[in-house]
Amino acid sequence: MNTRIIRVGNSQGIVLPKKLLQQYHLVGEVDLQPTVEGLLIKPVAKPRREGWDERFQHAIAQGQTPEGELLEGFSDDAFEETEWQW
Template sequence: MTTRLIRVGNSQGIVLPKKLLQQYQLTGEVDLLPTPEGLLIKLVAKPRRQGWDAQFQQALAQDPAPEGELLEGFTDDAFEETE
């Protein structure tokens, strides 16, 4: 695929076709990595579950046993009787 460099302010850029953006799921920020063969464009890998630990610790500080209310009224007596 061939494309042209275009002027973007004092810099230059390229326009990536929609099909390529969709195929490689490129959205938001990307990393540009120089390689001996050319320029590699990669999606910025954001760590999954970032901040979950802090949110979990905050929830525990507010109520150390939140699961108790969720399971109230549920038993496995029917399973025990049939099996």
């Protein structure tokens, strides 16, 4: 399959046909890897939600509230103090 390199603002890019995007599950962010044959485009896994069920079960088994273990590091107190309005 051939396609053309086109100007996109100050950069250049290619247009991928919808069928290819669907076939290879390319949505949003992709990983580009140079290879000997050319450029490999791979979907980026969304690890934020992977394993949530197991983590909830583990937290409950440990007698913890799931929110405490699972959301650790996701809280931004500075945002809550400066941006959030009650």
